Amino acid sequence: MLLEDTIQVQAGGWARGYPIRVGNGIRRSLPSLISGHVKAHRYAVMADEQVAALYGREISEGLNRGGKKASLFTFPPGEGSKTREEWARLTDAMLEAGFGRDCAVVAVGGGVTGDLAGFVAATFMRGVPFVQVPTSLVAMIDSSVGGKAGVDVPSGKNLVGAFHPPRLVVVDPEVAVTLPRSERAQGLAEAVKHGAILDPVYLADLETNIPCVMNGEVGATGRVVVRSIEIKAGVVSKDERESGLRKILNFGHTLGHAVETAADYALPHGTCVALGMVLEARGGEKLGITRKGTSETLARMVGLLELPTEVPLGLDPQRVLKLTHSDERGRKGRPRYVLLAQLGKVAPSDDWGQDVPDEIVMEILQESSGRFSGRSDSSVARA
Numbered sequence: 009m010l011l012e013d014t015i016q017v018q019a020g021g022w023a024r025g026y027p028i029r030v031g032n033g034i035r036r037s038l039p040s041l042i043s044g045h046v047k048a049h050r051y052a053v054m055a056d057e058q059v060a061a062l063y064g065r066e067i068s069e070g071l072n073r074g075g076k077k078a079s080l081f082t083f084p085p086g087e088g089s090k091t092r093e094e095w096a097r098l099t100d101a102m103l104e105a106g107f108g109r110d111c112a113v114v115a116v117g118g119g120v121t122g123d124l125a126g127f128v129a130a131t132f133m134r135g136v137p138f139v140q141v142p143t144s145l146v147a148m149i150d151s152s153v154g155g156k157a158g159v160d161v162p163s164g165k166n167l168v169g170a171f172h173p174p175r176l177v178v179v180d181p182e183v184a185v186t187l188p189r190s191e192r193a194q195g196l197a198e199a200v201k202h203g204a205i206l207d208p209v210y211l212a213d214l215e216t217n218i219p220c221v222m223n224g225e226v227g228a229t230g231r232v233v234v235r236s237i238e239i240k241a242g243v244v245s246k247d248e249r250e251s252g253l254r255k256i257l258n259f260g261h262t263l264g265h266a267v268e269t270a271a272d273y274a275l276p277h278g279t280c281v282a283l284g285m286v287l288e289a290r291g292g293e294k295l296g297i298t299r300k301g302t303s304e305t306l307a308r309m310v311g312l313l314e315l316p317t318e319v320p321l322g323l324d325p326q327r328v329l330k331l332t333h334s335d336e337r338g339r340k341g342r343p344r345y346v347l348l349a350q351l352g353k354v355a356p357s358d359d360w361g362q363d364v365p366d367e368i369v370m371e372i373l374q375e376s377s378g379r380f381s382g383r384s385d386s387s388v389a390r391a
């Protein structure tokens with residue numbers, strides 16, 4: 009094993025802490041690793057059909073060979089499975105298979121699987137132990153750190169869920185080799201955010217490493233995954249319930265979410281956050297809060313991710329602005345923005361969020377969509 013690291017997520021007042029074990033090939037040691045953290049009679053391994061074929065079946069069989077009684081539960085890949093209906097189907101299937109309160113749930117997959125299986129674990133028999141084996145970069149870097157689980161409902165994404173921290177997270181960067189290039193970019197967008205809010209050295213390293221990770225190099229992927237997990241784990245360890253510090257993780261997300269909603273979710277989350285970071289940095293520069301040139305560096309990095317750096321054609325700036333006001337993160341109707349002081353440092357404010365006047369936001373959106381329409385190579389559908 010070339011890379012071996014353990015990052016500890018500290019307990020909040022109400023929840024226990026847990027280790028995140030990172031290592032090339034470490035998924036094969038899951039049976040013995042689990043023994044140290046979970047005592048269960050049966051294991052419900054959950055994976056979408058795509059990941060089940062690649063790793064889920066192998067992991068479930070490995071557990072059985074290691075003397076742990078495991079069964080594999082699958083569902084179709086994609087956000088469309090993160091629903092109450094799928095949660096009901098999975099919990100019913102577990103009951104039918106005779107699972108009781110002495111079981112544990114093991115999620116093998118991307119963020120959809122982690123959120124869905126985590127919500128199953130949080131609710132089955134009022135909560136059973138949960139283990140995560142994230143396989144997408146989004147899941148390794150972001151969704152498997154922090155304990156949030158849940159499903160989408162007709163009113164919006166992630167609106168029904170629970171905090172249910174895992175007992176153990178096992179990250180094997182090797183599995184990212186089968187991940188499509190465009191999915192790698194989705195996870196790396198959040199990695200750029202981690203560098204931008206807290207670590208200028210990491211951000212500079214990322215500029216060199218992004219092309220390697222995009223090309224699926226295992227070594228570079230492992231280094232990026234470890235540093236990003238350290239940063240996110242450090243933040244959530246200090247603030248498990250998202251009251252104060254954790255808000256800095258929302259950099260790029262106020263405008264990112266508005267763009268995501270305005271595009272009716274035709275653009276993936278990481279794409280929207282990448283664009284959101286560039287736009288919010290431009291806003292900070294206009295206000296004299298963010299050091300000049302910051303947005304340009306971020307745009308260069310977003311370009312390396314092969315993602316758009318301007319508001320795509322067909323998105324109405326007025327609608328995007330309006331949607332910033334309906335974001336759940338807003339306070340009493342006023343959207344809050346995490347602004348950078350400079351690369352690697354968030355500008356201080358009372359609760360890590362700032363007000364940005366609507367006129368400034370509108371100006372940034374209009375200037376950006378103007379720049380985009382100057383290009384002829386893309387639109388919302390192709391971005």
Ligand SMILES: NC(=O)c1ccc[n+]([C@@H]2O[C@H](COP(=O)([O-])OP(=O)(O)OC[C@H]3O[C@@H](n4cnc5c(N)ncnc54)[C@H](O)[C@@H]3O)[C@@H](O)[C@H]2O)c1
Pocket residue numbers: 056058059062085086087090117118119120121123143144145146147150151152153154155156157165166183184185186187188191194
């Ligand atoms: N809980 C949190 O804190 C949190 C944070 C960020 C995102 N999320 C959630 O995560 C979800 C997005 O996660 P995602 O991007 O991983 O989506 P995903 O789980 O749908 O995975 C993306 C695609 O990649 C495939 N895949 C995953 N790993 C693979 C591998 N190693 N090789 C080949 N294919 C692989 C999957 O089958 C799927 O088709 C969203 O629902 C989002 O709300 C949650």
Ligand SMILES: [Zn+2]
Pocket residue numbers: 198261277281
């Ligand atoms: Zn995000």
